[in-house]
Amino acid sequence: MSKPLGIMLVDDQPERAEMVSRQLRAAGYRLLVQLTSAEGLLQHVDSHRPDIVLIDIESPDRDILDSLSIINRQNPTPVAMFSARGGSDFIGRAVEAGVSAYMAEGMSAERVTPAIEIAMAQFRNFQQLRQSLERTRKQLQERKTIERAKGLLMAKKGLDEEAAHRTLRNIAMNSNSTMLAVAEQIINHLQSQP
Template structure:
């Protein structure tokens, strides 16, 4: 698995970064980029589309969290952050920005592989939860829209609930459209009528 993972490393200590880079390569990871600061992280993530971002910065700040938030929204990527900064508020902000694994100790070459595995597992778990939530929200939206269309059909066309549902279903089948599409069309059409 490690042979195929592309990593971007952000580390502001050159000696440690060199040791970590050697360890990554020896373990079969592809080192896509090494940055001395988070300043160039966004364009590097956009360019390389890494499988993982490892960050070890002595004093991470709000700028890095904003960058990670942007990455999390536009290019969801597992992120492992190592920092001596262990205050609860910052850790919470880091996790909300998209950090998959936060270690309140510096990165050492020996901890690279376990950190990557933890971050990948956390990221996959979070993505599954996010997809499940999005699916549930879509289903809820669809159900509400169909119920609203049925309600309008019942009020404007004086149909009972079963007849309104049958009308929606028949319109969907006859037009080869989804119930949601038909419901939205009915809502738009009937709301525009007096």
């Protein structure tokens, strides 16, 4: 059986926060910490490691978005934000900062569970896209390195492209190494030659 999700609740209205925290516990979530402001949000996320952060602050500001951006880069965590402050400009900045789900009305007991589910699903999708993009970047960089090594072999050793590729592949196979590692070695070796 999996451990229930750990939640950090940031709500500047104590009565609403208490109602929501009761609802969270009744729904089987673990309330890790309940904050009345976003002050020190980075440190709280770092020390409590919540599965999701729920934020409902009357007037969210740039400081909150800056903190969320840093969290998104350093310790990606799903965030659901509830705010009466709608405007597409603010919502766009919130999403860029890493907010997984944005509800343009305040938090309520009946809306919190669907918001958590939406934020978790959006966060998973975004992380999968991020990982896919990172794999693609890495593959592209590896390909560039191999092409660069082939180009150096062609220029310095007078090989055609096919022979340069075959040389890289053979060295990799014979040395039980990857083509990338061989390409990097060849680049370092041939660039140091006059």
